[in-house]
Amino acid sequence: MIKSLTRKQQEIFDFLLQHQDRFSHPPTLEELCASMGLKSRGSLHNHIKALISEGLIEAPERKQRGIRLTEYAKQMINSSDDQSALPFVGFIAAGKPIEAVENITYMAIPEQLKTQKPCYVLKVKGDSMLEQGIYDGDWVIIEQRCHARNGEIVVALVNKSEATLKFIEQYPHETLLIPANSTMEAMRYNPAQVEIQGVLVGQMRSYTKNH
Template identity: 35%
Template sequence: MLTAKQNQLLLFIQERLASSGVSPSFDEMKDALGLKSKSGVHRLINALEERGFIRRMANRARAIEILKTPDNAAPQRGGDNVVSAPFGQAKTPSAPSAAGDDSFEIPLHGKIAAGTPIEALENRDSFVSIPGAMMGRGDCYALEVSGDSMVEMGILDGDTVVIESVNTARDGEVVVALVDREEATLKTLRRNGQFVELVPANRDYQTQVLEADRVQVQGRLVGLLRQYH
């Protein structure tokens, strides 16, 4: 699911390619979307590329190819490991569940709707059983991973990650980060002065460097579940 700005930019690029055959410049994108700086455009372009909607041509200036639009075929590549679930404080049982003496049930949330406050999206109708050893020290919840931006850490598209609800994290920890209160992503956190780096584990993707006040830590990775079919 795209944010409103991501969708707006994708449509603008598509229209410009259809009319002139040349993708718009960053300045033109900035003006079309009413953004204050080109850094906002850069972030949107990265998000669209990681989600498989566009591809930038190597060694060619202003060369962008549209791979898909939100209402057509499935992705041609994985996405941004944007966590496909709302997340927030979720209380875990105080005792093991019926799933087993050493198992706990934690909420498995549904897909996140971009731009909607997280607290309004919590869905506790679904649960997943996890080993007690996988529990963090605080409240935990589960998220379904969408995309391939963390594959080099063994986090694959379709995996279920177990997240401990925290609002701070140490450098080098894999966190659920909320960017500009609308875009959730699973990345390794690094701090660099007044900036925060969200680092993918896939050499095809670029590190996002953002002002610290634009990033909110929503949790840290404490476990991973995978089903084999």
């Protein structure tokens, strides 16, 4: 599972995984020693340090609050049993290809913000949908499909290279991509130049600015 752990470290981590529910409080080093059959906290602490630097457990510095698994570690056991989660796949900025994120993470999305069809999450860079209430840094939930009705907001791939989030208007000989920002102008394309990658179904914004 994890490469750089020694046998003993793996053993301790497995123990914590299996018994995470058994402890009403996060276990102290002393309790863990007893469980692992050790007599010295100092010995155990070296393993703990290793697990912390792997990001698997956390132990608030100096605080006597015991050893906890990180969210990351919990995800490793049951990462696929959450139906409500959607993948956060990357960033979309008008005029650039979608910038994929290296490790895909999953976000819990309320039912009301998605559809029955496959959906994914992007983060918006730029102000092209400003007047539609979609700001720089907002997340958007996109339903994956390759066609849209006029007036929907779509993720469009132009000339197989530039992705953008815009209103779409499709006519027999012309496709318009229209920003919701009066300082920008609508773009006119040959329908063959524009490929629809998905349709906007939801939007989210954090006001705590830690992301």
